[in-house]
Amino acid sequence: MIHFFHQLSSPRYFYDVAGRLIPWLVFACVLCMIPGLYLGLVEAPPDYQQGDSYRIIFIHVPAAWMSLFIYMVMAVSGAIGLIWRIKLAEVISIASAPIGASFTFLALATGSLWGKPMWGTWWVWDARLTSELLLLFLYLGVMALYNAIEDRRTAARAAAILAIVGVVNIPIIHYSVEWWNTLHQGPTVTKLDKPSIHLSMLIPLLLMAAAFKLYYAFLVLMRARCEVLRREKNSRWVKSLVGEAT
Amino acid sequence: MSLSEFLDMGGYALYVWSSYGLAAVVLIVNLVIPLRQRKKLLADVTRRVRRAARI
Numbered sequence: 001m002i003h004f005f006h007q008l009s010s011p012r013y014f015y016d017v018a019g020r021l022i023p024w025l026v027f028a029c030v031l032c033m034i035p036g037l038y039l040g041l042v043e044a045p046p047d048y049q050q051g052d053s054y055r056i057i058f059i060h061v062p063a064a065w066m067s068l069f070i071y072m073v074m075a076v077s078g079a080i081g082l083i084w085r086i087k088l089a090e091v092i093s094i095a096s097a098p099i100g101a102s103f104t105f106l107a108l109a110t111g112s113l114w115g116k117p118m119w120g121t122w123w124v125w126d127a128r129l130t131s132e133l134l135l136l137f138l139y140l141g142v143m144a145l146y147n148a149i150e151d152r153r154t155a156a157r158a159a160a161i162l163a164i165v166g167v168v169n170i171p172i173i174h175y176s177v178e179w180w181n182t183l184h185q186g187p188t189v190t191k192l193d194k195p196s197i198h199l200s201m202l203i204p205l206l207l208m209a210a211a212f213k214l215y216y217a218f219l220v221l222m223r224a225r226c227e228v229l230r231r232e233k234n235s236r237w238v239k240s241l242v243g244e245a246t
Numbered sequence: 247m248s249l250s251e252f253l254d255m256g257g258y259a260l261y262v263w264s265s266y267g268l269a270a271v272v273l274i275v276n277l278v279i280p281l282r283q284r285k286k287l288l289a290d291v292t293r294r295v296r297r298a299a300r301i
Contacts, residue, residue: 041266042252052256056265063269099276106272110265117261215273222280229287233294242292 009088011228012237018221025221029214036207044201056114058204061189062212064107067135068170070100070216074142075167078160087231088224090156093163094146095223099216101139108132119183127176128184131169138166152231 040058047054074096081090112122149155255262
């Protein structure tokens, strides 16, 4: 096992393994997304209160979950890179930032599109929405900090520290709907009680969540491969890589 | 259910379809960026290898 991780942390080995893994992840993602979309948009009945507008949930909630999940991946791998100086952890951390930012943007934008017909407003400065907006700024801050420093390893270290400090925001987002009296509805699925959602809506929601997670998985591998290429562009194995291609 | 009924989304067509459309755009852009980046990086390496071979 340790041998496996040691091998995996070699950039060249990672580049190969990730390249072979990506098509399978794409396949699994499509396998979840197509039935997820069909069940969510066609089969699931309209909500008794919100009509068909609630179907935004199948985008909004998976995107919001991903915004938190990717942040944790970014912070934890950033910490691993910081403590054990593992280059690959740095690469994963940095590759996660723009993907996480885009899922956070998607959660905010679809929330807005859901809020307008249901609450009568695109935006309110309540705890859930504000803390999620702060999350977007944390992602953008990590990206800006990484790009502002010339040396990639120093940059990764600085970005990791910012990412770790920003972790305090994660429980705030999750519990915001319970700690404060907000316009945003309480948790539907992620609570200790039974989920307060019918199976016909829960199944497409979980399928879409799985699809989004798999989508992130191959995106982060694709971006990490690019980052590895960029860092290793002078090495012999990268040169032999194009030797085969041309 | 007819197709026009489906597209109407119970009167919420604008909100529902903009959400799904936006999701599609975000996912596709995220996919295109690393694909183009990889192509560019490999082209860069190829160019440098050729230049080195000439010298």
